[in-house]
Amino acid sequence: MRHVKISSLNQIAHASQFVDAEVESEIRTFHQHTISVAGTLLENSLSQPYLTLEDLKRAEAFETRFSHITGNIEGSLERTDPVIRWPSVSTGSPRQINFATVAQIFAQAIGADSSGRRPYPSGGALYSIETVAILGDSVGGATDFSVLHYLPVSNFFEVLPGAYDREKFQKIYKIEAAAFYVAYFINLKKAIFKYRSRGYRLALMEIGSMYQQMLQVAQTHGLGSRVLSGFSEYALAKNCGLDSRILLPGIIQAFAYPGEH
Numbered sequence: 001m002r003h004v005k006i007s008s009l010n011q012i013a014h015a016s017q018f019v020d021a022e023v024e025s026e027i028r029t030f031h032q033h034t035i036s037v038a039g040t041l042l043e044n045s046l047s048q049p050y051l052t053l054e055d056l057k058r059a060e061a062f063e064t065r066f067s068h069i070t071g072n073i074e075g076s077l078e079r080t081d082p083v084i085r086w087p088s089v090s091t092g093s094p095r096q097i098n099f100a101t102v103a104q105i106f107a108q109a110i111g112a113d114s115s116g117r118r119p120y121p122s123g124g125a126l127y128s129i130e131t132v133a134i135l136g137d138s139v140g141g142a143t144d145f146s147v148l149h150y151l152p153v154s155n156f157f158e159v160l161p162g163a164y165d166r167e168k169f170q171k172i173y174k175i176e177a178a179a180f181y182v183a184y185f186i187n188l189k190k191a192i193f194k195y196r197s198r199g200y201r202l203a204l205m206e207i208g209s210m211y212q213q214m215l216q217v218a219q220t221h222g223l224g225s226r227v228l229s230g231f232s233e234y235a236l237a238k239n240c241g242l243d244s245r246i247l248l249p250g251i252i253q254a255f256a257y258p259g260e261h
Helices: 008-016 021-033 041-046 053-061 099-110 166-172 188-192 197-220 233-239
Strands: 129-135 147-151 156-159 180-187 224-228 247-256
Touching: 008 188, 021 188, 021 197, 099 129, 099 197, 129 197, 180 188, 180 197, 188 197, 197 224, 197 247, 233 247
Parallel strands: none
Antiparallel strands: 129 147, 129 180, 147 156, 180 247, 224 247
């Protein structure tokens, strides 16, 4: 059979013919429930339960045991080369980063090798997550564009009609001097055409694998990161020049050279 390269839009259309409309509708309804409240600070506060700092620290610092009846077996006492994750960055340094470094991080973290294999797993090898780079003011060598869709097989960046707006992204989460952001979008048609509802779950896990890869590679270049979930998904897609009905925003990851705390 002859393989023909087709455009991204035709790729979506190809998957669409296999999608169950009822399954898609159910997933879209659920995804809508996970969307952040896009309103005032008061409206956002009223939509969330009251949690003290102690409540949050308990969730972060304590283990969850399944039973207090069974015994424990001691693990390894040697942690010679642990995988180190830097603290999530909250204040960035104004230090400039070259676009070539951003491109290298993408290529190393999520780009495919010569055989087409990517450095992270995807259930059913669907690879239904699309990544968009949003370049901040401190990125050098990229004056003519600021929003780019990464193409992991060809290792090219597709220029999108969106534009970076410092004020809008400061409202998402106030990280001073963020060098660039990566937005992860779920290509829903591609995610569910094979595994139906299960494909949505696989897509969420794929995002986690991807942002862990980006985090680890960025650290080797001296960049810290923070994962952001509280933002207007519709506004994000619109600012990137994308249709949020086709590509569902999942998460944003901000990158910066760590600044002084």
